[in-house]
Amino acid sequence: MSRLTPLDIRHVEFSRRAGGYDRREVKAFMERLALEVEDALRESQGLRKRLSAAEAEVARLRNAEAELQTAVMAAERIAGDLKETAKREAQLLLDDAERQRRARLADVEDGLLRSHARLEALEMQRRLFKEQFRALLQAYATALEADDDVEARPSGSVSETGPVAPTPRQTRTIDPEEALLDDTVRP
Numbered sequence: 712m713s714r715l716t717p718l719d720i721r722h723v724e725f726s727r728r729a730g731g732y733d734r735r736e737v738k739a740f741m742e743r744l745a746l747e748v749e750d751a752l753r754e755s756q757g758l759r760k761r762l763s764a765a766e767a768e769v770a771r772l773r774n775a776e777a778e779l780q781t782a783v784m785a786a787e788r789i790a791g792d793l794k795e796t797a798k799r800e801a802q803l804l805l806d807d808a809e810r811q812r813r814a815r816l817a818d819v820e821d822g823l824l825r826s827h828a829r830l831e832a833l834e835m836q837r838r839l840f841k842e843q844f845r846a847l848l849q850a851y852a853t854a855l856e857a858d859d860d861v862e863a864r865p866s867g868s869v870s871e872t873g874p875v876a877p878t879p880r881q882t883r884t885i886d887p888e889e890a891l892l893d894d895t896v897r898p
Contacts, residue, residue: 717748721741
């Protein structure tokens, strides 16, 4: 059986019987019924359209929500990746800085050791030079005194016991280090 439409209600024909209903009242009631069914159908059709639009909007919002959720998850993943990358790069920079610091420290320590070794070598050379120079000055002083003694002895003077010993001369003792610093002192 098919659905009734307002048109079906308006054109329905009832069989006639004796003593039946008032035809005008039945027609008026049927017209009123047809109008109400028309209104109900129009309202139902409007509600169906609104329902269809609402369902489409819900579907669109669900798709948008899913896309947004996907975007949020992707953003979180990218943020995590960026954070990890930044941590790795920071660690690499720290490691490189530490390596450079250690290399510079090793260079400074090596330079310091070389400087200490050079200083010790120079101090040793200075001591050696002073000792050798002091010995040289002492040798010259001894040679000069011996030469002075030979010159001070009178030629041909002989004592009964042998040659006359020279008289000790007053000589000024010169400190070799002082002689090095003082240009007026002559050996």
